[in-house]
Amino acid sequence: MSLRLRKLTSRIGAVADGVDVTAVPDLPTIRALREALNEHKALVFDDVDLDNAGQEQVARWFGELTTAHPNVPAADGTANVLAVDSETSKANAWHTDVTFVVNPPQVTTLRSLVTTPYGGETIIANTGAAYRDLPEPLRALAQSLRVVHTNQFDYARPQAGTEQEREYDRVFVATPYEAEHPVVRVHPLTGERGLFIGGFAKRITGLSAADSADLLRLFQSYVTRPENVLRWTWSPNQLLVFDNRITQHYAVDNYDDHPRRLNRVTVAGEVPVGVDGRRSVQLLGDASHYTSVLEVAA
Ligand SMILES: [Fe+2]
Secondary structure, three states: OOOEEEEOOOOOOEEEEOOOOOOOOOHHHHHHHHHHHHHHOEEEEOOOOOOHHHHHHHHHOOOOEOOOOOOOOOOOOOOOOEEEEOOOOOOOOOEOOOOOOOOOOOEEEEEEEEOOOOOOOEEEEEHHHHHHHOOHHHHHHHOOOEEEEEOOOOOOOOOOOOHHHHHHHHHHHOOOOEEEEEOEEEOOOOOOEEEOOOOOEEEEOOOOHHHHHHHHHHHHHHHOOHHHEEEEOOOOOOEEEEEOOOEEEEEOOOOOOOOOEEEEEEEOOOOOEEOOOOEOEEEEOOOOOOOOOOOOOO
16 A cells, blocks of 8 residues: 555645555555654545444554543444534534543544534644744743643533533543643654643643633644644545644534534553653543553653
8 A cells, every 4th residue: 555645734634545444554554654644643534435343443553442431431332432423512622632631542533424514624733833833931831831631621611502412511521530741742753842731721730720721821822823723624434533642623613503423533642741751640530441551662
Protein backbone atom coordinates (compact mmCIF):
# COMPACT_ATOMS: atom_id res chain seq x y z
CA MET A 1 0.00 0.00 0.00
CA SER A 2 1.27 3.47 -0.65
CA LEU A 3 -0.03 6.37 1.35
CA ARG A 4 -0.78 9.62 -0.47
CA LEU A 5 -1.53 12.80 1.43
CA ARG A 6 -3.30 15.97 0.35
CA LYS A 7 -2.87 18.83 2.79
CA LEU A 8 -6.03 20.62 3.88
CA THR A 9 -4.43 23.66 5.56
CA SER A 10 -0.85 24.70 6.22
CA ARG A 11 -0.97 23.89 9.92
CA ILE A 12 -3.38 20.99 10.34
CA GLY A 13 -5.11 18.27 8.42
CA ALA A 14 -4.61 16.04 5.39
CA VAL A 15 -6.74 13.69 3.35
CA ALA A 16 -5.14 10.25 3.27
CA ASP A 17 -5.48 8.14 0.17
CA GLY A 18 -4.03 4.89 -1.17
CA VAL A 19 -4.51 2.87 2.01
CA ASP A 20 -7.10 0.10 2.18
CA VAL A 21 -8.44 0.51 5.70
CA THR A 22 -10.14 -2.88 5.54
CA ALA A 23 -6.89 -4.74 4.86
CA VAL A 24 -4.27 -5.94 7.27
CA PRO A 25 -1.63 -3.24 6.89
CA ASP A 26 2.09 -3.85 6.61
CA LEU A 27 4.53 -2.26 9.01
CA PRO A 28 5.79 0.39 6.54
CA THR A 29 2.18 1.54 6.00
CA ILE A 30 1.55 1.83 9.72
CA ARG A 31 4.80 3.76 10.11
CA ALA A 32 3.85 6.08 7.27
CA LEU A 33 0.45 6.73 8.84
CA ARG A 34 2.01 7.43 12.20
CA GLU A 35 4.44 9.88 10.59
CA ALA A 36 1.58 11.54 8.72
CA LEU A 37 -0.34 11.90 11.96
CA ASN A 38 2.72 13.35 13.70
CA GLU A 39 3.00 15.96 10.98
CA HIS A 40 -0.63 16.79 10.11
CA LYS A 41 -2.36 15.93 13.45
CA ALA A 42 -5.60 14.98 11.70
CA LEU A 43 -6.12 12.59 8.77
CA VAL A 44 -9.32 12.01 6.84
CA PHE A 45 -10.06 8.76 5.02
CA ASP A 46 -12.81 9.24 2.50
CA ASP A 47 -15.35 6.71 1.34
CA VAL A 48 -14.44 3.96 3.79
CA ASP A 49 -16.36 0.73 3.94
CA LEU A 50 -16.12 -0.01 7.66
CA ASP A 51 -18.41 -1.36 10.32
CA ASN A 52 -17.73 -1.03 14.05
CA ALA A 53 -15.36 -4.00 14.10
CA GLY A 54 -13.53 -2.54 11.11
CA GLN A 55 -13.16 0.81 12.83
CA GLU A 56 -11.81 -0.90 15.94
CA GLN A 57 -9.33 -2.75 13.72
CA VAL A 58 -8.07 0.47 12.11
CA ALA A 59 -7.72 2.15 15.50
CA ARG A 60 -5.64 -0.85 16.65
CA TRP A 61 -3.04 0.04 14.01
CA PHE A 62 -2.06 2.84 16.41
CA GLY A 63 -2.11 0.81 19.61
CA GLU A 64 -4.24 -0.89 22.22
CA LEU A 65 -7.83 0.35 22.41
CA THR A 66 -9.54 1.94 25.36
CA THR A 67 -13.05 0.93 26.28
CA ALA A 68 -15.76 3.35 25.12
CA HIS A 69 -15.52 5.80 28.03
CA PRO A 70 -14.78 5.74 31.78
CA ASN A 71 -18.48 6.29 32.63
CA VAL A 72 -20.51 5.99 29.43
CA PRO A 73 -21.27 2.42 28.30
CA ALA A 74 -20.16 1.16 24.88
CA ALA A 75 -22.56 1.25 21.93
CA ASP A 76 -24.76 -1.84 21.66
CA GLY A 77 -22.91 -4.95 20.61
CA THR A 78 -19.46 -3.40 20.83
CA ALA A 79 -16.67 -3.28 23.39
CA ASN A 80 -14.82 -0.15 22.34
CA VAL A 81 -17.25 2.10 20.46
CA LEU A 82 -18.70 5.29 21.93
CA ALA A 83 -21.80 6.54 20.12
CA VAL A 84 -21.46 10.26 19.45
CA ASP A 85 -25.09 11.13 18.91
CA SER A 86 -26.65 14.60 18.68
CA GLU A 87 -29.67 13.22 20.55
CA THR A 88 -27.66 12.75 23.74
CA SER A 89 -24.72 15.16 23.51
CA LYS A 90 -23.64 17.76 20.99
CA ALA A 91 -20.03 18.21 22.23
CA ASN A 92 -20.02 21.85 21.18
CA ALA A 93 -17.24 22.85 23.53
CA TRP A 94 -13.51 22.85 22.79
CA HIS A 95 -11.88 19.83 24.40
CA THR A 96 -9.30 17.09 24.12
CA ASP A 97 -10.87 13.67 24.69
CA VAL A 98 -10.97 12.27 28.23
CA THR A 99 -8.26 14.48 29.73
CA PHE A 100 -9.68 13.91 33.22
CA VAL A 101 -7.81 10.59 33.41
CA VAL A 102 -4.06 10.41 34.00
CA ASN A 103 -3.39 8.94 30.53
CA PRO A 104 -5.90 10.26 28.03
CA PRO A 105 -6.21 8.49 24.66
CA GLN A 106 -3.34 9.17 22.27
CA VAL A 107 -5.49 8.83 19.15
CA THR A 108 -9.19 9.34 18.48
CA THR A 109 -11.03 7.94 15.47
CA LEU A 110 -14.46 9.18 14.42
CA ARG A 111 -16.53 7.46 11.71
CA SER A 112 -19.53 9.21 10.18
CA LEU A 113 -22.81 7.31 10.14
CA VAL A 114 -25.49 9.99 9.84
CA THR A 115 -24.42 13.43 8.66
CA THR A 116 -26.39 16.65 8.51
CA PRO A 117 -27.69 18.40 5.36
CA TYR A 118 -25.80 21.53 6.43
CA GLY A 119 -23.37 22.41 9.21
CA GLY A 120 -22.37 19.77 11.76
CA GLU A 121 -18.67 20.24 11.09
CA THR A 122 -15.97 19.03 13.45
CA ILE A 123 -13.34 21.69 13.98
CA ILE A 124 -9.89 20.59 15.15
CA ALA A 125 -7.09 22.78 16.42
CA ASN A 126 -3.33 22.20 16.39
CA THR A 127 -2.26 22.94 19.97
CA GLY A 128 1.42 22.67 19.03
CA ALA A 129 1.02 25.58 16.63
CA ALA A 130 -0.88 27.42 19.37
CA TYR A 131 2.06 26.96 21.74
CA ARG A 132 4.49 28.26 19.11
CA ASP A 133 2.26 31.29 18.55
CA LEU A 134 2.57 32.32 22.19
CA PRO A 135 4.96 35.21 22.84
CA GLU A 136 8.02 34.00 24.72
CA PRO A 137 6.95 35.33 28.16
CA LEU A 138 3.60 33.52 27.89
CA ARG A 139 5.31 30.35 26.71
CA ALA A 140 7.59 30.46 29.76
CA LEU A 141 4.59 31.02 32.01
CA ALA A 142 2.53 28.23 30.41
CA GLN A 143 5.27 25.63 30.71
CA SER A 144 5.73 26.41 34.41
CA LEU A 145 2.08 25.57 35.18
CA ARG A 146 0.01 22.47 35.86
CA VAL A 147 -3.75 22.26 35.64
CA VAL A 148 -6.42 19.98 37.07
CA HIS A 149 -8.83 18.44 34.55
CA THR A 150 -12.18 17.05 35.68
CA ASN A 151 -15.23 15.37 34.19
CA GLN A 152 -17.36 17.43 36.62
CA PHE A 153 -17.07 20.37 34.27
CA ASP A 154 -19.79 22.77 33.38
CA TYR A 155 -21.16 21.98 29.94
CA ALA A 156 -22.88 25.39 30.05
CA ARG A 157 -25.85 23.62 28.57
CA PRO A 158 -29.15 25.49 28.65
CA GLN A 159 -31.08 24.15 31.61
CA ALA A 160 -33.95 23.10 29.42
CA GLY A 161 -32.05 20.27 27.72
CA THR A 162 -34.00 17.18 26.68
CA GLU A 163 -34.43 14.30 29.12
CA GLN A 164 -32.02 12.24 26.97
CA GLU A 165 -29.40 14.98 27.21
CA ARG A 166 -29.79 15.29 30.97
CA GLU A 167 -29.51 11.52 31.38
CA TYR A 168 -26.31 11.46 29.30
CA ASP A 169 -24.85 14.21 31.50
CA ARG A 170 -25.79 12.30 34.66
CA VAL A 171 -23.99 9.18 33.41
CA PHE A 172 -20.99 11.22 32.18
CA VAL A 173 -20.33 12.70 35.64
CA ALA A 174 -21.56 9.74 37.76
CA THR A 175 -18.08 8.70 38.90
CA PRO A 176 -15.85 11.75 39.36
CA TYR A 177 -12.33 11.87 37.93
CA GLU A 178 -9.61 14.46 38.32
CA ALA A 179 -6.12 14.44 36.84
CA GLU A 180 -3.37 17.03 37.04
CA HIS A 181 -1.47 17.60 33.80
CA PRO A 182 1.25 19.98 32.65
CA VAL A 183 -0.19 22.97 30.76
CA VAL A 184 2.50 22.34 28.14
CA ARG A 185 2.89 18.71 27.16
CA VAL A 186 5.86 17.23 25.32
CA HIS A 187 4.79 14.85 22.54
CA PRO A 188 6.55 11.54 23.21
CA LEU A 189 7.18 10.70 19.54
CA THR A 190 8.23 14.08 18.15
CA GLY A 191 9.29 16.15 21.16
CA GLU A 192 6.86 18.82 19.97
CA ARG A 193 5.39 20.97 22.72
CA GLY A 194 1.69 21.72 22.80
CA LEU A 195 -0.83 23.46 25.05
CA PHE A 196 -2.70 20.73 26.91
CA ILE A 197 -5.83 22.42 28.25
CA GLY A 198 -9.37 22.37 26.78
CA GLY A 199 -12.83 22.10 28.27
CA PHE A 200 -12.04 19.67 31.07
CA ALA A 201 -9.23 21.89 32.42
CA LYS A 202 -10.64 23.54 35.51
CA ARG A 203 -8.09 24.93 37.92
CA ILE A 204 -4.44 25.87 37.48
CA THR A 205 -2.54 24.50 40.44
CA GLY A 206 -1.74 27.23 42.96
CA LEU A 207 -4.06 29.83 41.42
CA SER A 208 -7.54 31.03 42.36
CA ALA A 209 -10.52 30.01 40.26
CA ALA A 210 -10.74 33.52 38.83
CA ASP A 211 -7.05 33.73 37.89
CA SER A 212 -7.22 30.18 36.45
CA ALA A 213 -10.17 31.11 34.26
CA ASP A 214 -8.47 34.26 32.99
CA LEU A 215 -5.21 32.48 32.15
CA LEU A 216 -6.91 29.48 30.56
CA ARG A 217 -9.00 31.84 28.44
CA LEU A 218 -5.83 33.62 27.34
CA PHE A 219 -4.02 30.40 26.39
CA GLN A 220 -7.13 28.99 24.76
CA SER A 221 -7.43 32.05 22.52
CA TYR A 222 -4.23 30.89 20.81
CA VAL A 223 -5.61 27.37 20.31
CA THR A 224 -8.73 28.60 18.53
CA ARG A 225 -7.03 31.06 16.16
CA PRO A 226 -8.46 30.40 12.70
CA GLU A 227 -4.97 29.61 11.32
CA ASN A 228 -4.63 26.73 13.80
CA VAL A 229 -7.99 25.17 12.99
CA LEU A 230 -9.26 22.69 10.42
CA ARG A 231 -12.99 22.82 9.75
CA TRP A 232 -14.12 19.43 8.46
CA THR A 233 -17.51 19.04 6.78
CA TRP A 234 -18.71 15.47 7.05
CA SER A 235 -20.13 13.13 4.45
CA PRO A 236 -21.21 9.63 5.40
CA ASN A 237 -18.57 6.87 5.52
CA GLN A 238 -15.61 9.01 6.38
CA LEU A 239 -13.03 8.21 9.02
CA LEU A 240 -11.30 11.05 10.83
CA VAL A 241 -8.21 10.10 12.84
CA PHE A 242 -6.60 12.73 15.04
CA ASP A 243 -3.71 12.90 17.46
CA ASN A 244 -5.44 13.54 20.78
CA ARG A 245 -2.10 14.43 22.39
CA ILE A 246 -1.73 17.67 20.50
CA THR A 247 -5.17 18.76 19.29
CA GLN A 248 -8.49 20.02 20.57
CA HIS A 249 -11.81 19.63 18.79
CA TYR A 250 -15.37 20.95 18.83
CA ALA A 251 -18.56 19.80 17.13
CA VAL A 252 -20.28 22.85 15.69
CA ASP A 253 -23.95 22.97 16.72
CA ASN A 254 -25.30 24.67 13.60
CA TYR A 255 -27.56 21.98 12.13
CA ASP A 256 -30.87 22.63 13.94
CA ASP A 257 -32.60 19.39 14.96
CA HIS A 258 -31.14 17.19 12.25
CA PRO A 259 -29.73 13.92 13.57
CA ARG A 260 -25.94 13.58 13.57
CA ARG A 261 -24.25 10.31 14.46
CA LEU A 262 -20.59 9.37 14.58
CA ASN A 263 -18.93 6.39 16.23
CA ARG A 264 -15.79 6.99 18.22
CA VAL A 265 -12.97 4.55 19.01
CA THR A 266 -9.91 5.70 20.96
CA VAL A 267 -6.41 4.33 21.47
CA ALA A 268 -4.78 4.09 24.91
CA GLY A 269 -2.17 6.75 25.62
CA GLU A 270 0.82 7.24 27.87
CA VAL A 271 1.03 9.45 30.96
CA PRO A 272 1.80 12.98 29.71
CA VAL A 273 5.09 14.66 30.56
CA GLY A 274 5.77 18.38 30.93
CA VAL A 275 8.77 20.40 29.78
CA ASP A 276 10.34 19.88 33.22
CA GLY A 277 9.95 16.09 32.91
CA ARG A 278 7.16 15.86 35.50
CA ARG A 279 4.42 13.38 34.70
CA SER A 280 0.68 13.81 35.13
CA VAL A 281 -1.02 12.33 38.19
CA GLN A 282 -4.51 11.04 38.88
CA LEU A 283 -5.96 12.97 41.82
CA LEU A 284 -9.39 11.38 41.97
CA GLY A 285 -10.88 8.18 40.55
CA ASP A 286 -9.32 5.07 39.02
CA ALA A 287 -9.69 4.70 35.27
CA SER A 288 -7.86 1.38 34.94
CA HIS A 289 -11.09 -0.26 33.72
CA TYR A 290 -11.12 2.26 30.88
CA THR A 291 -7.55 2.30 29.63
CA SER A 292 -4.23 0.58 29.91
CA VAL A 293 -1.16 2.81 30.21
CA LEU A 294 1.00 2.98 27.12
CA GLU A 295 4.69 2.76 27.94
CA VAL A 296 6.70 5.00 25.65
CA ALA A 297 10.40 4.23 25.32
CA ALA A 298 12.46 7.12 26.66
FE1 LIG B 1 -14.44 14.67 21.67
